[in-house]
Amino acid sequence: MTSTYRLQLTPDLGFAEAAELTGYLRELGVGALYLSPVLQAVPGSAHGYDVTDHAAVRAEFGGLPALRALAARGLPLVADVVPNHMTVPVPESGNAALWAALRDGPASPYARWFDLEWPVALPVLGDDVGDLYGGGTGNEGGAGCDGFSVDGNVLRYHEHEFPIRPGTEGLPLPELLRAQHYRLTGWRDSPGYRRFFDVSSLIGLRVEDPEVYDATHAVILSLLDGGVLHGLRVDHPDGLADPRGYLRRLRPRVPGPLWVEKILIDGERLPEHWPCDGTTGYDVLNMVTRLFVDPASAEQLAKTFARHTGVTEDYETVRHTAKKHVIELFFRGEVDRLMAALLGARPETGGDADALREAVVELLAAMPVYRAYVDPGEPPPVESIRVVRGAAREAAAHADPAAVARVADLVLYGPPAAVTRFQQTCGPVMAKGVEDTALYRWFPLAALNEVGGEPDRFGVSAAEFHAFCAGLPPRTMTTLSTHDTKRSEDVRARLAVLSEMPDEWALAVDSWAAEVAFDPRLDYLGWQTLMASWPISVERFTKYLLKAAREAKTAISWQNREPGYENGVREFAQRAIDVCGGSVAAFTAVVDRYARVNSLGQKAVQLMMPGVPDVYQGNEIIDFSLVDPDNRRPVDFRRRRALLAEVLAPGARPTTWEGQKMLVTATALRLRGRLDPAAPYAPVEAGEHAVAFARGDEAVVVATRLPVGLERRGGWGGETLTFPRGRWRDLLTGHEHTGRVPMGHLLARYPVAILGR
Known part of the structure; x- marks a missing residue:
């Protein structure tokens, strides 16, 4: 493939x-x-x-x-x-396997499908529901039972449906509720099952x-x-x-x-x-993004971010705080189950138990990866030991060192249930604490705030990129955009330009913030997003800002809405576009002179580097989408068909950004169709402002990088690139090259070159 x-x-x-x-x-x-x-x-x-x-x-x-x-x-x-996982639908009868398990309890053949604790807590109740399971033996008054009804063998609560345990159908409602294999709890509570991250509507499968x-x-x-x-x-x-x-x-x-x-x-x-x-391919995505970011601006962009947001902590501090926050907010039930697995049949109480729980929380917060790859019953790999022990050293600064050491031993060498449960808990804490919290709190350059990204690592050199490519599996997937990325590849291409224009960016965002302001912790992300996704409707911009604010959890969250704040977000989005839209458009027009170079360069690199490249729907041309659901909008394929026909027509020389991106994409994909995915990767020396490599004897790719700096130094000057032996044809322009070629000649028409024999 x-x-x-x-x-x-x-x-x-x-x-x-x-x-x-x-x-x-x-x-x-x-x-x-x-x-x-x-x-x-x-x-x-x-x-x-x-x-x-x-x-x-x-x-x-x-x-x-x-x-x-x-x-x-x-x-x-x-x-x-x-x-x-699979879903817990509404009504719940839509999942036949789960329905059978809840109806018949642990004896059901479907009980083994799910990672359950009996009776199963189902978090569905509204805030107005009282105590359903208290009130004495019979709770004869039915306190808190408003909103429920029984229809034969089905229990209903508003739009929810639950199976009634056979033989309990005729009981009074309070007794019927207590007689089931499940317990209905508040919608904010942890469920009695392993779930997907913090999403209680997705139940874990075994x-x-x-x-x-x-x-x-x-x-x-x-x-x-x-x-x-x-x-x-x-x-x-x-x-x-x-x-x-x-x-x-x-x-x-x-x-x-x-x-x-x-x-x-x-x-x-x-x-x-x-x-x-x-x-x-998220590892590839982040490495390619960094290749087009100038690390020299890291300190200046961090200062601009701190000045606008008031956030002065470094990223590691913000990440630790965010992970602790989500553990307390979402994962108390998961920590309870992990504690039970760690301690087995010898639960501890009092201060020792509290110290161990704190150690568990701190170890989860300190884990730097989604999984440590420890398999129960087998000696832990050396790398797994290194990761867990390293996290334990960090955790020991925040909890009892002896308790942390004990927990670290248990998750490496302890009972199989403990080892497995820890592995399954690390991922959700990372995903919610980092992807869906920290990345919305710390964003000096939002291009780096991507799934699996490290936003405090600005830029990589061409040499670092080549070393990364040398270690890639030959058939791994590579990507630049997915249905889960925080922003599309072309949004990141624009944002990467700010790393080369930190002074101009600071002046621009200062002027916009002086005109329109709301919440400093959100506004700065809003200005980066408005520029990088321009032109954008007020509706799309508002939806993004509301999601960003809820994910950051500093003023509102998905669990705690605040109408006044959310109205303020809507007003900010409207005024930002109405008042500053002209200035944003003008600044973006300047950025786009260089963002086009980044966009074409990262596309050529991703499509031709080791691995099997994926193109996310619509991204064969420019696309300025934001986080889901924005990046799952319908794609205009009629437009793309027409553009493909244009750029592939004999003698076509596209001049627009979208036309050039389509040409680069089609050219690279067609060449990849003739290229063995395992073709050797060989770096080609190309200087500071380009990255180049060969794939066996069949292809050479050259891409401009850091275009603002290139322009400021006066262009390519006398810089040259020496091709591997033989004659090469640039498939974008039709020009042939051999030996040493001036960069200014090679990249005269397009900022990238894709060459074949």
Whole structure:
């Protein structure tokens, strides 16, 4: 497989609509179509990760016949599979397996499907509901039972439905509630099951159980066996009890690539014993972004950020505080279960228990990665020991060192349940504490605030990038934008320019902030976002700011809305555009002279570096999307078809940014179609303002970087690049080159060159 193109399937873009795109995608040079989840999900779901039935292909997309028809178009299909969780729908009867488990309790054959604690706490009650389970033996008065009704063997609470345990149907309501295999609790409470991050509507599956694996994968495996699907992308493997075991079982059934959505943190590598082709590319995304950021501005941008926001702490401090915050806010139940697993049958009380709990919290907060890759019953890998011990040293500064040391020993060498539970808890704390909190609190340069990113690491050199590429698995996925990125690749390309224009940026944002202000902790992110996504509607900008404020959790959150503050956000968004829109547009026009260079450069690099490149829907041309759901809006494929025809026409020389990005994308994908993914990677010396590399004897890529600095020094001057032996043809311009070539000549028309034999 040479490349993929990711489509977000929706009720409006199902299998038939995808089939109509296959001709365009082939013309673009795409090697395979990469689909979001295809199994039955909540009706109307725009993402498909809320699976309700593993035994059915999603009816809204056309079902199995339409999926087979799509496969018959001849473009190999890769599907997103979700093994970690399924949904708790509303009404709850929409999940038949969960319904049976709740009805029949631990004796149900479906009880083993889910990671449950009996009776199962279900957080659904509104704030106005009193104590349902107190009030004496019978609670005869039914205190707190308003809003409930019984219909045969179904218990209803507003839009929710729950099964009634057989034999309890005729009980008075208070007694009936206490007689069930579940307990209804406040919507803010932790549920009695492992969930996806903090999302109580997504319940964890136990695919480590062979029967559960077989039942939840039967359809997917039949699609692989029947040639309908060629490869898989595994969603969130860190949530699984045994990712390695899961992949070992799955790998022999997948004829093509098997990728994992694994977030690797700066310098971390995928475990060698995981039998897969690599990650979905966030590690690549962050490295490519840094390649186009000037590290010289780090201190100045940090000062501008602090001056506008009042945030003076360094990123490590903000991250630690954010992780502690989300543990207290979301994960008290998860910590309780982890404590029980750590202590086993010998629970401790009093001060010792408090010290151990504090140690658990601090160790979770200090963990620098999503998982430590410790497998119960096996000696921990040296790297896992290093990571846990390093986190323990940091945690010991905030908790009893002896308690921390004990907890560290237990998560490395302790009971299997403790080792596994710790692994499954690290990921949610990282995701919610960093991705969905810290990254919205600390943002001197928001281009660096990406999934798996380190926002305090400004820039990398070409040499560092080459070293990174040398260590990549040959068939790992590479990407620049996904359905989960915080902002699209072209938004980041614009923001990267600010690292070369810190003085101009400071003056511009000072002038805007003097005209319109609301919350200093939010405004500065708002100004970066407004510039980098310009032009943007008030509606889109408002939705982004509201989400950013709720994720930051400094004034409001998803759990605690405050109408006055949220109205202030709406007013800020409106006034920022009305009052400062002209100035923002003018500044963005200056930025775009250089952002175009970054955009084309990062695209050429990503599509031609080691790995299998993915293009996220629509990003073959410029796209200024923000975090989901903004980045899942419908794509205008008619426009893209027309533009592709234009740039591929004989003699075409596109002059617009979007035309040039389409040309670069199509040229690189078509060349990749002829290039072995394992073709050797060799750096080519290119100086400070370019990055260049060869792929075997078949391709050479040259991309301009740090274009503002290049312009300020007067351009390329006499700088040259020496090609590998032989004659090379620039596939973008048709020009041929050999030997030593002046950079000014090579990159006279476009800021990138893609060359083949």
